[in-house]
Amino acid sequence: MVSGDIIEVFYLISTILIILGLRFLTRIERARHGNFILTFSMGLAVFVSLIQNNTSNLGWIFSALLIGSVMGILSARKVRLTSAPQLLAFFNGIGGASATITSYIAFIQLPGLDNEILFSARSIFILSSIFFGIISFSGSFIVILKLLGILPESGISFPLQKLLNFFTVISAIAVSGFILAKSEPDHYLLYLLILLSIIYGVFFFLPIGGIDSPVGISFLNSYSGLALLFSGFIYSNQMMLVGGLLIGASGLILSILFAGQSKRPVFKVLFGGNIYNSPSPYYHLGMIAKEISIIDTAIQLKNAKKVLIIPGYGLGITQTQYSVKELEEILVEFGVEVKYLVHPFAGRMPGHMNILLSEANISYKNILQVYDVNNIIHNIDLIVCVGANDIINPFVDQDKKNPLFGMPKINLEKAKQIIIIKRSLQPGFSGIENQIFFENNTSLILGNIKSSLIKLINEIREI
Amino acid sequence: MDIFQIFSQNRDIIYLIIITSFLGFEIISHVPMILISPINSAINSIHGLIVIGGIYVVGKAKEDDVTILILGFISIIFGIMNLVGGGLYTDRMLKVYKSKEKSED
DSSP, X not given: OBOHHHHHHHHHHHHHHHHHHHHHHTSGGGHHHHHHHHHHHHHHHHHHHHTBTTOOOHHHHHHHHHHHHHHHHHHHXXXXXXXXXXXXXXXHXXXXXXXXXXXXHHHHXXXXXXXXXXXXHHHHHHHHHHHHHHHHHXXXXXXXXXXXXXXXXXXXXXXXXXXXXXXXXXXXXXXXXXXXXXXXXXXXXXXXXXHHHHHHHHHHHSSOOGGGHHHHHHHHHHHHHHHHHHHHHHTTOXXXXXXXXXXXXXXXXXXXXXXXXXXXXXXXXXXXXXXXXXXOOGGGGTOOOOXXXXXXXXHHHHHOSEEEEEEOHHHHHHTOHHHHHHHHHHHHHTTOEEEEEOOTTSSSSTTHHHHHHHHTTOOGGGEEOXXXXXXXXXXXXXXXXXXXXXXXXXXXXXXXXXXXXXXOOOOGGGOSOEEEEESOSOOOTTOOOOGGGGSTTEEEEESOHHHHHHHHHHHHHHO | OHHHHHHHHTHHHHHHHHHHHHHHHHHHXXXXXXXXXXXXXXXXXXXXXXXXXXXXXHHHSOTTOHHHHHHHXXXXXXXXXXXXXXXXXXXXXXXXXXXXXXHXX
């Protein structure tokens, strides 16, 4: 068996490898190696922790490790990339649950000394770890329900929400104070703390909706990072400490980065909970959306020189990235230049759409950013939007209370011709009506996205 | 004076916290857009290190303390699932970019 000193050395090696792995992960060419190094070094740290002195119950530990690994492998293999945000939130949730359980065990093992209160650094860490672990567990649960469409994705706002969150935190601190002032672990007070943490987690993540949900997912990471950090303090384990700090910091940065994309301060995203009334539907104003036939679209596409495809989340749900790739290939055969615009808010998670497109072998070199496109949009003959709605809403720079406000705007009003392939005219996740459907240069192909695309491809082949 | 004492007693850990936070910031702050999803997933998998806590708890538990053994057992399952699943799923996301690079060159 190995002594504690050697374990510390291995932890140091793992820490260095984790940092290197993360560093590699920020570059496309090396990202996969980076992830391998990262996973390997964490495996090393876990293995080293296993072989330390006086570890009993190895049977329990190994069977749990085996079952968990198999479940992890299966879920990583089976879950489609479209559902990446749900799976991430799920992993995050069970991570939070894991932290809560170990901290709970540490709590019931706290020594009950006579005439001595529980107040100590260790017990504070235990309560903090339980608090953050549960927030990340219950928050993940809410985020998953939203992503699955069981809860409205636009977020649920209610009056006095900020006040409620504030009071929950205050009461959680007060209850923790009572727990610490006793001489023995008080289970009922702990259950109260757990309840308060659940309330906080639920009401913190419930109002974060629409375009802000990616920020919510990054924020979940931060919370579970904090839970890991405090667990690291409980067991004075360097590895968990460093891991928790890295996640806490980088999760926060990712949230800020992403909120920055929408020019909304993070605290506003998290504590905003605006109640917003959508403008009345445009057809009430007598505006009419015009449809276009598949044949006409095929002719227009074939005659165009430059075509830009804007995919939205509808493409992800219907798994039509392969049909889109097919459309690209056939158009390129006819000498049409095809580019893509991936709006940073397309998909349910930052970078989600890039993965879906890459899955269908669409080159990331053909993927443009909003800024690039806005410079050349008047030169593009035809813009095809597939399953997109909120990201092509021109309303984003009007009315600060609008949930879409601050999103990067595609200057579609300068576009020559827009064709939108979409299921229906229903508003997107934000619940905001989209004026672009009713513009003069816009035509729509409504109905099942996949079959529309297949018909379109066949039509282009035939004419 | 107490605050200064706490600081000097925990000097190393305070340095660690500050420096690691900046490190986390530095590492992540230059991520290209298309890598944000995988890196989010990778960071998520780091949380699987919580399994060390579970191993510690079960490893130190008495053999007849079934409550702790079962709770620890569940905690280890969750933790390692987060670690292994997160790592593999990140790889699956990244593989998507890799295969395409080859086909182009």
